[in-house]
Amino acid sequence: MPDPQVERWKQRGRVCLWRYADDCRNFPGWDFSADASGRAAILELLKLMLNARWSSRANIVLARGEFLATLTSGHKGRVVSPESFKLKYPKDRVPVDHWHWEGNWIEPELTLGRAKLTEFIDAIECLARGENDFRIGDEAQPLHGIDKSNVSIWFW
Numbered sequence: 001m002p003d004p005q006v007e008r009w010k011q012r013g014r015v016c017l018w019r020y021a022d023d024c025r026n027f028p029g030w031d032f033s034a035d036a037s038g039r040a041a042i043l044e045l046l047k048l049m050l051n052a053r054w055s056s057r058a059n060i061v062l063a064r065g066e067f068l069a070t071l072t073s074g075h076k077g078r079v080v081s082p083e084s085f086k087l088k089y090p091k092d093r094v095p096v097d098h099w100h101w102e103g104n105w106i107e108p109e110l111t112l113g114r115a116k117l118t119e120f121i122d123a124i125e126c127l128a129r130g131e132n133d134f135r136i137g138d139e140a141q142p143l144h145g146i147d148k149s150n151v152s153i154w155f156w
Helices: 036-051 065-071 114-128
Strands: 015-020 030-034 056-061 084-089 099-102 109-112 134-136 153-155
Touching: 015 036, 015 056, 015 065, 030 036, 030 114, 036 056, 036 084, 036 114, 109 114, 114 134, 114 153
Parallel strands: 030 153, 084 109
Antiparallel strands: 015 030, 056 084, 099 109, 134 153
């Protein structure tokens, strides 16, 4: 049964998730950023998920175009961004430190355990304070190299 509070959540603002297709060795994984309204909406969603009675999932629509171009303007390589990504929190059905990507680079889905969901909340709060250039994810993910199932997210 999906959680009704999470089901009623409405996205606001601009949220970006992208990767650099041409330089996976030096820029592994996903990159994430959002404007103030987008950060507030994502923070609201993550807290609703954390406090939900039931397992929950949400589809996050991603901004592209000029906003994404501004964020990636210092990189010469090809930038790839999906139209959306799914975020899943299955509550107690996964270990607390669970971090796993499913799907592919075009339709990604991230499943989180409680500790990783809390870490994601902390990361969005850091962004809101102007802190950036850090990553969260599976601690087994090497800094360089790619394993699509446990790749990290860098926050900007």
